[in-house]
Amino acid sequence: MEEGAIREPWRAVARHRLRGDRLLGPLMLAPAILYIVALVGFPLLLAIYLSFSNATTGSQTLNYVGLTNFARALDSTIFRAALTNTFVFTLVSEILVIVLGNVLALTLQQKFRGRPVVRFLILMPWAAPFALGAIGWKWMFDSLYSVVNWMLRAIHILGPHDFPQWLGVTKLAMAAIITVHVWRMLPFSAIVILAGLSAIPQEVLDAAAVDGASFPQRFWHILVPMLLPITTVAVLFGTVFTFTDLSLVYILTAGGPFNSTHVLSSWAFQVGIIAGDLAQGAAIALFLLPVLLVVAIGMLRTASRAEAGV
């Protein structure tokens, strides 16, 4: 009886609150949703719409031109090179980033003196505004005064009169672009993987060691399977960041020499913004979409698997 008396006001409050919440919830969410719909959802649809039109930066009216923009994109040798470059760039840098990221994560997990300082220095490339880091690398790859070449000459990897043009030869420029991208992405994937590593209970590893499992056995049978889900997340995010990156190519080579190092985004920028052909630029950028959809599906599947507790 006493209990009931206490319960009653609670129930009334709860009922009253529930009714209020039903209205308040959507109301509080609305500004954020509206912002995202207006400046992510709508532009995404507009991109598709533009790609079927003949819009330019100056024009006010749009005409429907069907698949012309896509056909023209595919016809261009620069576009085809950009498409290949985008895949090569993504694949090679992601492999390097994930392999090195695992090594770096295992390193940072150890205890050693000066760890906070080392951690800060290693995180710098990801934490710094990337356009500014990239301009530093552009200077390091200078055609005459490249400090990289100077060091390579000093340790006799290069002859005394060798001046490789890092940003002036297609193959070297691609290597340079990949190097700088790995430099930037490595801290990110290492920290993601480190988060996964610290979730592995040390007792499991210790128990395996006590039972006589060697380091390679522990690595392959405990660490690798337990790190797989978090590494997948690192790969998925890394793929998005790498596949769609524009700033790196723009700053390092601007697509040169002779438009041979463009990726899809930088070529879309060149055509859509610099040359002012919005429609054609939009069509080029939309070639990014299929891979992004695959990543989104991968992300949702990882999420639902985590939910199922597998």
Place this chain on the structure above:
Amino acid sequence: MSRTFSKAVGRSGLYLSIAGFTFFAAFPFAWMAITVFKRILDLYNIHNNPFLFNLPPTMENIRLLFGETLFTRWLANTAFVGAFVVLITLLAAVPAGYSLARLARGWGQKFGIGIFLTYLVPPSLLFIPLARVVSTLHLQDRFWALILVYPSFTIPFCTWLLMGFFKSVPAELEEAAMVDGCSRLGALRRIVLPISIAGLLTVVIFAFTLSIQEFVYALTFISPSAQKTVSVGVPTDLIRGDVYYWGALMAGALVATIPVAFLYSLFLDRFISGLTAGAFR
């Protein structure tokens, strides 16, 4: 014996790995710092050891950067844009994060995942249509365009982070306040927000650093030098034709980089756990 041996190998392997990674990560910044204080004649001589000051160090590059470029203007623009973006982000993300954490039932989960998936729509897909939007709104070549657009990526992430923070506040505290006559919003303001101050601070830092780091939109929407932000002004404006003011360029890059890198790395773990929590939810 083999045990101590493998331990020694492991230890030296560890130090080798630390040295290698630290060198790779930090070298470009070190080289930038050396460049800042070098005289042009010292820098542009291929016979010099680039790591030594063959001529006495100089402040000329820093003077050039602050005295003869719009660098201070870019810093001011960047701070202004960042402050507005933080404000808009807080106004939208605090209520949204709270709503998803406490008020949403059923539909909240779907909206949460929807908001999370907007991370996967990159600027590279949006800069062309947004250029059209910006010019229709007559915001082209003004940094107000950035203040409008940047929250489109800060709001989703910050909503997600705040949702996590609000969920960790015990619901009993608010319920007690509401039994005592507080409204829902009153409880949010008096109880939840003061407890979540760390979360709010995280969101402020992220919205601010993410707007400083942004490059693609700023490059697309703004051409006049006086309206640029620092991460676009430095790499595009300190180059005249084929002439690179490398000393001033590196000075500008470092001055803007160090505070941002410091702030960001303090909060990096929260950034990463926010991202991965999203992927695992």
